[in-house]
Every structure is written in C-alpha cells, then in structure tokens.
Amino acid sequence: MDGLHYELVRSSRRTLSVEVQPTGSIVVRCPHRMPLYEIERFLVMREAWINERLQDAEAKRSIIPQRTQPHHIYHRGEVLSWGWQNADVIVPQRLTTPEAAQKFVARWQRSEAESVFSKMIAQELPAIGVPGLRYQGLKLRRMKRRWGSCSSTGFITLNEHLIRVPDGCIRGVVVHELCHLVHLHHGAAFHHLVADVYPEHRMTDAILDAWTSVLHATEIDATADPTTKNGAPAS
C-alpha cells in the first residue's frame, strides 16, 4: 500500500489490528517486536477493507459543516461563532479572558439545550398517548457514549451535547427516549412505535450517526466530564 500513512502503536499486545478513525487517520496496533514487513503485508491484505472504511469516514465527514476556527461551535447542526462583537453569540465585555468567555458560551448552549429539548418533548408527548403520563421530567448530562436514556421511573436524560446536531436528529433521540416510556426495551414493539411517531427517524438516525463520529473524533471525548458516566439502562 504505497503512500498509506498510518500511526504505528507498539505495545505488549499479541495481535495486529488496524483501525480507521472518523477523521480518516489510520492507527495500526501491533506487538513490540513485530517486523515492519509483516505489518505492511497485513495492510496489503486488508487494503480493500481499509479503503472502504476511509470512504465511509469521508462520506460521513462531508455532510457535516466544517468548524474551522477555535471560536466556532456546533449548534443545532450549524456552525456559530462567538466573540465580543460581530458574532452569533455575543460574550459580555466584562468577561475578558477566553476561559471566562468559553464558560459563558457553554452556559448559553446548555440553556438553549434545555429549552429546545423541553419544547420537543412537549410537542411529541401527545403522540406517545396515555403512557406519556409516566413522563416525570428531563435531566441534562454531559455523556461520552450515549445521546440519551430513559429510566423506569419516567425521567428522560439527554446528553447536553445533543444541542450541537441538527434539530431533526435531536427530535429522533427525543422520540426514541419517549417511546421507552411505553417499552423499556429495544424489541419489535418499541421499533414500531418509534416508526409510527417519527417516520423520518431512519434518515435522521443515519445523519446523527455521521455527526456522532465527527463529534467524537473532534470534541466530545475531549470535553465530556469523565465523572458523569451514565449507568442507566436502555438508552
């Protein structure tokens, strides 16, 4: 595979593995003393698979707008700028340091998340019918590995980072979690209900999948608070 750039990570592992990351970088993991020719031979064997993954990652990235500046944030599927003037999100002048400004922007985004999510829940609850009465309230958390969860006690937890993705995708997650008020599992009945309430969910789930891989690669893992691991059941 001429010209294939990859990062080689040697460790005490016993086997060789290759991973194509959402960013398009390739990471090869191998045992400490494995000779380079063996690694190259392995990569040649997996060439078709690697190219397929690279194309898949590229296709996903291409539907996501580029965030090119540090003062750009993803918000409801768009790129917004923040700053003290001429920006989408205006930071008060009294906050002079970038750290204080970033905290302000994070708080603004969290309150946006709260109001957008609550509004969508209120809009979708009637479609859930009587079991929707079990709905007890919304909790926001920063989560690393999931967009939402529903507890058996009727609380919906949504990842506050969900405000970064397009509204259609947010609605898909909201409907998914509300449908768990009726079926606390991922069986056929659950999927029928989701499809009934939100027929567009297949498309928005695919788009969310693309956003998820890009956000994971670029920011979610870096910004999520590791102490807020979610231990709730069905997500």
Ligand SMILES: [Zn+2]
């Ligand atoms: Zn679920």
